[in-house]
Ligand SMILES: [Zn+2]
């Protein structure tokens with residue numbers, strides 16, 4: 001698929017280029033290059049997998065061919081990562097072959113990059129516990145864990161020079177809007193009337209959500225809070241996501257996302273009203289026929305919604321017996337109440 005570099009310019013004259021990179025087969029992410037007076041900032045790096053690095057370099061060639069912008073990766077003097085998912089940070093070691101630019105990320109996601117192996121161990125144990133809680137069969141557990149760990153060893157821990165938090169201003173250009181949920185350290189970056197919305201808000205699809213039971217700082221509760229932070233921003237005229245096309249009408253897109261979350265909550269409530277069941281059973285009803293990694297993502301997503309309903313007191317587990325051992329509950333059946 002032919003992907004073109006898009007160019008935008010803010011009212012203050014800052015130039016923004018959107019470089020499409022194929023981060024996984026047939027799955028694209030947007031890397032942004034922001035060119036201001038003294039700042040040449042790369043927002044995200046692609047995955048480093050497959051065609052991603054090649055596409056990133058091709059994007060810089062297209063900058064010149066399409067837009068006459070004579071810049072290369074070596075000119076980049078700041079790297080900002082919107083969150084620590086591999087499709088956004090995996091290209092970091094490749095980018096660093098060209099530039100010594102410092103890399104910045106939200107404090108809550110730093111460990112994923114600076115302590116990659118340790119964090120992976122923690123996260124995979126937590127995922128394993130969650131899958132047992134969710135009620136997947138032993139064979140399915142083994143299958144899903146195997147899929148989760150596939151290719152995960154490819155990234156090597158890398159240094160991070162700078163961290164930031166909500167409200168910080170970066171490069172005297174970007175205001176950080178903390179929007180956890182999809183990832184603990186997910187941020188949106190405001191540059192005047194432009195919002196870089198990363199994976200928090202996308203033009204067509206909803207970002208993946210997993211329950212906080214796996215990773216604190218994720219989950220539906222945080223995600224909705226993050227949407228509310230964005231809904232409060234005034235004067236955003238263009239929203240540029242980490243995937244998919246630009247969003248012209250942010251309030252309308254937000255309205256659609258809030259409504260879609262509500263529909264999912266109602267669907268899960270209806271299924272639980274009909275019959276108490278596990279997260280895995282709910283997921284099988286909601287996302288019939290999902291295969292491969294999508295099956296794992298479906299169970300995680302339903303887990304995030306059920307957890308939200310539990311935290312709000314709308315559902316409760318029915319089959320956890322008082323017990324004096326400290327094993328984690330497994331095959332937990334939820335009911336509406
Ligand atoms: Zn992501």
Ligand SMILES: [Zn+2]
Nearest residue numbers: 085087199242
């Ligand atoms: Zn992404």
